[in-house]
Amino acid sequence: MKKFINDPGDVVAQALAGLAAAHAELRVDPENQLVVRGDAPIRGKVGIVSGGGSGHEPLHGGLVGPGMLDAACAGEVFTSPVPDQIVAATRAVDGGAGVLHIVKNYTGDVLNFEMAADLAADEKITVETVLVNDDVAVEDSTWTAGRRGTGATLIVEKVAGALAEERAPLADVAAIGRRVNERSGSFAVALTAATTPAAGQPGFDLPDDEMEVGVGIHGEPGRRRSKVTSAREVAALMVEAILEAKPGLGDNAIVLLNGLGGTPLIELYLLFGEVSKLVTVRRSLIGNYVTSLDMAGASLTLCHADDEILRLWDAPVRTPGLRWGS
Amino acid sequence: MKKFINDPGDVVAQALAGLAAAHAELRVDPENQLVVRGDAPIRGKVGIVSGGGSGHEPLHGGLVGPGMLDAACAGEVFTSPVPDQIVAATRAVDGGAGVLHIVKNYTGDVLNFEMAADLAADEKITVETVLVNDDVAVEDSTWTAGRRGTGATLIVEKVAGALAEERAPLADVAAIGRRVNERSGSFAVALTAATTPAAGQPGFDLPDDEMEVGVGIHGEPGRRRSKVTSAREVAALMVEAILEAKPGLGDNAIVLLNGLGGTPLIELYLLFGEVSKLVTVRRSLIGNYVTSLDMAGASLTLCHADDEILRLWDAPVRTPGLRWGS
């Protein structure tokens, strides 16, 4: 394993120390693995908390700031955070208007956030939860843990964050988050497996001419393998998989063409060019946002936007990983 | 070779087609491999043109926009652009106040930009050139082609771009670019080699426990190899190499901790945390900016800033790859 780390057991805290050194506008607590907006809690504003396993940077810690998250809880690599962290974050951002938890649909994340929400209720903090489950590679049935939360998380966080910034009430902020999730679908393809610092070797072996189709962002393999094909075919495969599961998402779309960590921007742009021929792009974002450590690969997220979603997507945001507007 | 491409011979134009689809505010010409600000030429504003081989994205095409470049010329992967492109870009951004060429110091880039400047002079366009040569891994002697231009290019482009935006005259814009270059040093370490689409295999073989020290961004190997060490030692190595070659750069520094393409953000932040203990950070930028396709590795750039440089660094910028301010 070749990585810029000191000790496989202490990667997350040390990376957060780097985030702290770079971003004085954030309150970073490397020990408890929390990232909080410097000006939180904001009186009367819904606080927005997300979190999950580390290894997906800039998600979530890099998306804390005005217009997006108020706090993020970083778990160990690919491991959801614990309730204590989530409660601490919830407390830190409660400005009296309640707190929204944005949770990716994985058993671990769901259970830990649930426990935290119970504990927060004991402290009389009102918590609502938006569950993100956009990954159409997983069948949404009682035979699975349900669809995973992936790329749409970023869009939910951006849009809900913008509405919260306008001082909308908790119910509305939660509702727009759910609306974005319902109108979103994602699909990922990996060319290599991720290597966690703890395991020290790739999570799965992938022959030199094969790709994992419908892969997850936690190093888990996909539903099937196939020969590596052209970018044109990969784009078609991803778009079709999404539209088959959730028809209509290709219209009026916010398109996130996301790198999984090890794929260079030149390939992502090339792939986006192919995707753009197949859907109606209203807004686009191309780059490494919801990553899986060093995995080479890409995910496509389509969000069938409406005017309100577009307006909130365009609203200013100022975080380490995403910034635009004034 | 596993890449999201259609045809190894047609990667650059197709990636630019993706950039065009994503960024309507830019005039992208995939065929001639040019990216131009939508509102260029701007009367009375110095036009800023850069360019170089592709594979370093977002450099340079992703750095075109208000506050930074007016145009970028994309060569083939790792191959400098040709004079025709550079002249076309120069013409497209000449608003009567002259044009600045920002050129990374590689034989190919230098020769092609020189030829282009001669041709532009024939068309009565005043061109000044800033040569960027910040990579201290190369000895600056008559026995080499001189130091390479790497990470500092981004800082030169940002700072000169900001001054040009204020309508400063060509001589001043060139002077600040040169000042940034003089006050900057960079050093890179690679954990894997880059694979160009044309070659289809890594540019060099690197054993599982070794790193290339002082590596370049065009797939060229470094000056030596060593065992992979801790992030702490890598940070010390990079800082020492820079300060030994150019003492004093660690004070009042703009620090660019740059990923070479295949290294995830969590490692870059961890590495930045170590660097931040060794230098006085005034501003920082962490991420993949001056890349070498899929190479895993990182480069450190230190720019010993003064108040003017800091002011221009902080000025608003709005490009696909870098944006802040209003």
Add this chain to the structure above:
Amino acid sequence: MGVMIMNVDQARDWIAAIAAKVEADAETLTRLDSAIGDGDHGANLKRGFAAVTLALDGFEAETVGDVLTKTGATLISKVGGASGPLYGSAFRAMGKALTSADVTREQLGDALEAGLAAIRKLGGAQPGDKTMVDAWLPAAAAFKSSGALAAAAAAAKGAEDTTGLQARKGRASYLGERSVGHQDPGATSTALIFQALAGT
């Protein structure tokens, strides 16, 4: 009333034995989790039980339940992932059920059932879904009928038998049919818990 089979010190020994087994088998658990999950189950439990060991050191326990409740709470606050809340809740439920300094086999058997119930309530897994339930359920039943050695054997067999199952809960469910042919990591760590109880 039956014979006392576990006191506070023996409860501590049980937890210490689990910690030792988890430490020794962490790589196996991670390897199993790499195949059909995300490759962290060994690291998760190692981190969790190391924290439990620290937490119990010097901790004043009056009852068997105190030890188990502390274990559960520590797992919840240190592990994360799916297994943290699940095992944490199981130990908390067992702790709640064992309110004396010495417990009988019947009481421990009921507590193991309560632990299972907590896992099932929180995680919603049915038997056959290829989870820790598939080891814990037969183990708890065997404990009641035939004691700790039988429970350890039943847990081990339950874990092995998950190999043929298709996962319907947890990350392994994402793989659909590809999950068949691999042993479930959580069921495997449950087997360690029951081996530790039997002193094997």
Add this chain to the structure above:
Amino acid sequence: MGVMIMNVDQARDWIAAIAAKVEADAETLTRLDSAIGDGDHGANLKRGFAAVTLALDGFEAETVGDVLTKTGATLISKVGGASGPLYGSAFRAMGKALTSADVTREQLGDALEAGLAAIRKLGGAQPGDKTMVDAWLPAAAAFKSSGALAAAAAAAKGAEDTTGLQARKGRASYLGERSVGHQDPGATSTALIFQALAGT
């Protein structure tokens, strides 16, 4: 006045022969450039001479120089990198020197010297710097004294002899001592140009 040795059609044949050799040896050139450069020399020249082939097709040339000037201009506008301007300028300089429909060996020899001078002026390389100069220089001299076959042999030997040199120009210079032991890709492609001239 000497014997005519090249007319317009033969000039075209020379360029066509270079294009064919570059196409055939592109992988070798790229491999050499991977070792001490950036691995694109083969692709660069292939792209360049393919463009030249297209440009010369149907192009009306009156003189040998027209063919070579067109070749040089096309290389400059299609290749990029270091070799594009260098070879492009060399062919342009040769073209400028050969202003008739038929040229003598003396004239062609002088033109080859002019090509070398253009490379040296633009790139600033000295003999021994491990560049195309180290093949072109002995080849041009051999052409003058002993003709095309000798020139081809001298270019090949010059290219081979770059192996022992430490690079002082171009990308290979970044490697310092590590550049020793590898043959220079540009010198190798220069050998192809002279082989094509000799029809070997």
